[in-house]
Amino acid sequence: SSVETASATLSGGLYLALAGHLFLAMLASNRGWGIPPWPLFGCLVVMTLAATAASTAVRMPVLHAAGAAAASVVVLAWSTAASLPPYGLVALVAGAAASGYALVWIRIARTGRRTPAGIAAAAALFVGEATVLSAAAAGGSPPFPFVVLAHVLNLSVLLALAWSSGWNRIPVAAVVPAWLAVWQWQDRLGVAGAWIELLVLAAALYAVFVAFPLILGRRAAGDRHPHLAAVLASAMFFAGGRAAFVAGNLDWMIGVVPVAQAGVLALLVRQLLQIEPAGRRDTGRLALLAGSAMAFITVAVPLQLERQWITIGWALEGAALAWLYQRISHRGLLYAAVALLGVVFGRLVLNPGIFDYAPRGMRILNWYLYTYACAAASCLVAGWWLSRTRDRLGSGLPRASQILPAAGVVLLFVLLNIEIADYYAAGPDVAFRFGVTLSQDLTYTIGWLAFGMVLLAAGIYAASRPARIAAVALIAVTTFKCFLYDLGSLAGLYRVASFVGLAMSLALVSLALQKYVLSRPRGSQ
Numbered sequence: 001s002s003v004e005t006a007s008a009t010l011s012g013g014l015y016l017a018l019a020g021h022l023f024l025a026m027l028a029s030n031r032g033w034g035i036p037p038w039p040l041f042g043c044l045v046v047m048t049l050a051a052t053a054a055s056t057a058v059r060m061p062v063l064h065a066a067g068a069a070a071a072s073v074v075v076l077a078w079s080t081a082a083s084l085p086p087y088g089l090v091a092l093v094a095g096a097a098a099s100g101y102a103l104v105w106i107r108i109a110r111t112g113r114r115t116p117a118g119i120a121a122a123a124a125l126f127v128g129e130a131t132v133l134s135a136a137a138a139g140g141s142p143p144f145p146f147v148v149l150a151h152v153l154n155l156s157v158l159l160a161l162a163w164s165s166g167w168n169r170i171p172v173a174a175v176v177p178a179w180l181a182v183w184q185w186q187d188r189l190g191v192a193g194a195w196i197e198l199l200v201l202a203a204a205l206y207a208v209f210v211a212f213p214l215i216l217g218r219r220a221a222g223d224r225h226p227h228l229a230a231v232l233a234s235a236m237f238f239a240g241g242r243a244a245f246v247a248g249n250l251d252w253m254i255g256v257v258p259v260a261q262a263g264v265l266a267l268l269v270r271q272l273l274q275i276e277p278a279g280r281r282d283t284g285r286l287a288l289l290a291g292s293a294m295a296f297i298t299v300a301v302p303l304q305l306e307r308q309w310i311t312i313g314w315a316l317e318g319a320a321l322a323w324l325y326q327r328i329s330h331r332g333l334l335y336a337a338v339a340l341l342g343v344v345f346g347r348l349v350l351n352p353g354i355f356d357y358a359p360r361g362m363r364i365l366n367w368y369l370y371t372y373a374c375a376a377a378s379c380l381v382a383g384w385w386l387s388r389t390r391d392r393l394g395s396g397l398p399r400a401s402q403i404l405p406a407a408g409v410v411l412l413f414v415l416l417n418i419e420i421a422d423y424y425a426a427g428p429d430v431a432f433r434f435g436v437t438l439s440q441d442l443t444y445t446i447g448w449l450a451f452g453m454v455l456l457a458a459g460i461y462a463a464s465r466p467a468r469i470a471a472v473a474l475i476a477v478t479t480f481k482c483f484l485y486d487l488g489s490l491a492g493l494y495r496v497a498s499f500v501g502l503a504m505s506l507a508l509v510s511l512a513l514q515k516y517v518l519s520r521p522r523g524s525q
Helices: 002-011 014-028 038-057 061-081 085-109 116-137 144-165 170-186 194-220 225-247 256-275 283-305 309-327 331-349 352-356 367-386 400-424 438-461 465-489 493-518
Strands: none
Touching (some): 014 038, 038 085, 194 256, 225 256, 283 309, 309 367, 367 400, 438 465
């Protein structure tokens, strides 16, 4: 095996042949000794060829692999130290030459790709990506088109080598240098025109990973990794594209980014549906792609609205995944939907900092209304969709279709109280206060009573016992509040009117319970 061959090589002392590369790496890391680079590169070529020749003579291919990888490391060390303007492009060419030599040797040696020669080529390509990043970060940055071309060529060849060699995880690992390249260019957004370069770079790298599964077609039917890499690259492009649009003052059309990505992922979903028969589809991969496409679609609208777009996007995505779970029976969709909606619930109900996210605006018609209403509607609709599926979260645990509607009702009740508090707030902050004004106290009471009665009607209509219990409990609490707190502040006709109104409400509640809940069906004993 390759491990045993490497062990034999080291034990035989052939590793000493790499001492020259180590010495060159030390020289290359010193800017004073590595510039001009021509003597250094000349020695590097000779030593790398010597290592390859020695590996051929003693039939130890691992020595060539080590020498080829070491050559790319020397180039990386030199590009990190050299920061003069003329040498940025030289670093790209030298890195490409080191990777090209490792790739060409696979054909010359006529060996399989899953051999030390193939491993050396893959390692050289990864180090080549690091070289491009290093050259772009240095003071002598190469021209931008050459940076994009170097990244695209490195990643494209790396993906092709990984597929032909059967290294399934390499495409996913290749997303890492692509992410680093996009993050690197985001740091330059303060420079004029940098946002266009960031958008071009992110789009070019994204195109590489999207084209990979599209080109493979049926050959990738049994492998998830090309499509997983495409999904991860989609997240990369979303981050870079959004940053570029913001820097370029294109916020007014920022929703174009996720919509375009949803369209791209929809093409991959369509391809999978075409190449896989209906009864033998990889539901996990299909769920991943379809769920990701829906994620970008659902995030487009709240992103365009700017305020609280993350929370609303998570809520809409949770509802979308619940809808998708009806059609693709993959448990991951169920867990993801419940997790997203659970995070939204915690963010809006258990987070006291929610009132500091934005200054107060209009009364009633404000960002509280659409944020909480969208989140509550997502929970209610998701619960309705999941009620038609196998949505039990685990042995002994309740069904998701029982939890999510309850979360939606709580969100609506919190919204009711926030809107009341916001309506009566006098300063810049929203505060829940009792005893300040009589009108505010009575508004809370009336709002709670109305909410309880609506909830009771919904519980009767849906035959939901938990909803009816919650409604009766809320009405009871409201009744005690009215008798023990509110009526003490009223006098005369106001107190009489309150008694009459409360009595009529309780009478309606009792009649509804008697007729629709407590009555026995005809024919029962």
